[in-house]
Structure formats: structure tokens, C-alpha cells
Amino acid sequence: MMGDQFRKVEQYSPKSSPRGARSPVVPRQDSSGTLKTTIILGPNPSIVPPSGPFYLMKEPPGESELTGAMNLMAYYGLEHSYSKFSGKKLKESLSSFLPTLPGVIDAPGAQDNSSLRSVIEKPPIGGKELLPLTSSQLEGFRLHPGPLPEQYRYINQTPIKKHKNKHKKHKHKEGGIPSQETHITEIGQDTHEKKHKKQKRHDEDKERKKRKKEKKRKKQKHSPEHSGGLTPSQHTSS
């Protein structure tokens, strides 16, 4: 196809024409299908159209009501959003957008295979009915008592915002899993450790032992359900 086109161009090229280049002013029948007009300049300038006036004139494109000449932000009522986002400095991290989400969520998703892209690229098996687990299936979840091995005990607790601390003194209801308290004790420890950073190490060890004792006491006091209610960070610290 391309070759044909080139050949065609060659054929009609003035250079290859046996008659040579023709003057554009010579009036002739336009058989090429292109639109041509002649503009004569000089003392009496005029346009010489091949047939009728304004041979080149086309219908102007239809006037569009909505163009880029308009303030589209105002048109779509997004000025509020604009002022909201342009004015304040947004925090970079994902955790600042989802502060209640547990775990370290600011790390790249590709690192721990938790990226949303991977869900799109490799969609999980779906379309099956979700049924509650049978007792035999639950047997598969029978666990051995004791803490998890070190390699699985990664700490993924996010710092909880201060306003959540108001629940500090609340006691858990029977059968419930301590959720807030575990965070609070964790935060408490963190701040405590920061304060005493410069103290000698043996002081810290003493404290840790003390905490361990308290924890044991707590464990005994709590209902059986609470026994498992420890954060992984507490395990590592003990």
C-alpha cells in the first residue's frame, strides 16, 4: 500500500512530469480533488476563485456551549473542592487518610504483596457462595497454645490518635476482646520509654519485669476470652 502511494506521488510530481512544473496561475480544470484559489496581490488585489466566490469556505464548526474558555471548575461546582485541597497541605502518608486502620499501611504494597494493582491484575477466585464453616472445617483452625514463633510476630500496630485515649478507664464487657486497651497500654509504654530513654538500662529492665508481673496479674483477673487479648508488641516487649 505504502509503495503504491509513493508511486502515485512520484507520477504527479512536477519534477517527474515530462511537461515540467506548471505555473499555478495557469487556469485549468481542477481534477485533483483539492481546493484551490488564486489571490492576486498588487495595486488591485483580488481573489480569483475557480467557481463562485469563497470556494474554500466551509461551514464553521458548531458553537459549543462548553469549552475550555469557560471556568470549568466553577461550571461543575468544584470550587469548594479546589479551595479545600489547594489551601491546606495534605499529609503524604496513607495512614493519615485512614487513621483507624490497623497495621503498617504506609509501606509499598508490592513489598508484602498487598497492592491493589495485583488484585486487578490477578483477580481472586470469586463467584462462589460464601458459606459458614462446618465443624469439621473448623477443626483445621484448632491451634496450639502459646505465642507465635518470632518470624510471624511482626508488629503492625499503628499509633492511635490521642482522642481515643478517653476510653482508657473503661472496662471491657464480658466476652469482648480488648481492643482499645491493648492500644492504650502500648502507647503508654511507648511514651514511657521515650521519657526514660536516657536512663540506665537496668532501670528499664526493672520496669519491664514489673510490667510483666502486672500483666500476669491482669491475665488471671480477666475472663478466659481476654487471655488472648495481647498485642504482638506486648509479646515482643516481654
Place this chain on the structure above:
Amino acid sequence: MMIPFIEVIGKNISMTSLENLETQLELFIENVRQIHIIVSDFQPQSQTVLNQKLQSLVHGLQEVDKLKSQVQDVHVPLEVFDYIDQGRNPQLYTKDCIEKALTKNEQVKGKIDAYRKFKANMLLELTRIFPNELTKYRAKRNE
């Protein structure tokens, strides 16, 4: 939680369906977190609770699945996933989008204005050189 980057098509889709989904997902995450705590230092007496939690996990998935139909018309730009995958605030995507749109809007407006000026100047100059033709032209164009 704010979901600024989604595009909700059709006015009949209220934000409540999104809020329902959000609540359901939060409950599900909380459930998983609690399971995490239970299994981190497992006690024999926690087996019953763990079993209950696992069942509520299935129930949570069922609830999320039920809400699927309510959010069919919600469109999320794929680029926003890149922000989330990089551990970045997805609101930054919204911000970037708004800023880009504004810049483009200004550029296009500049081009349109320049073409308008060009047209006006062109007509002015042509009128000066070809007054008769331009009169005919204007008449033809109903200008």
C-alpha cells in the same frame, strides 16, 4: 473517612451505600485484628472465641458481598490505586487532578483567546486589503 476520588454517576446513588460498605469493611478489619490478637498468644480456652470470630469473618464477607450491587455505579480511577499502593494519601491524587485540570483549563482558555484575537486581526487586515470580498464574506456568514 472521605472518598473524594470516586465518581458517583447518577444522582440516585446516595452516599449511604458507600457509608454502609465502609462500616462493613471497618467491622471486618476489626474482626481480623481481633483474630490476630487471639492467635498471637493462643490460649486453649480461646478456641471457642476463635471459632466464633472465624464464623463472623465469613459473615462479614457475606455482608460485603451483599453490598456489591449497591456500589456498581461507583467508578474509581485506576491511578488512585498507585497512590494507595505506594502508601500515599489518595487525597493527593484528587489534589493533583484538580491542579492539572485547572492548568489545562487555563491553557485551553489561553489558546481560545489567542485564536479569537487572531480571527479579529485577520478580518481587520483582510477588510483593509480586500474590502469587497470581505463584505461579501460577512454577508455570507451573517456577521
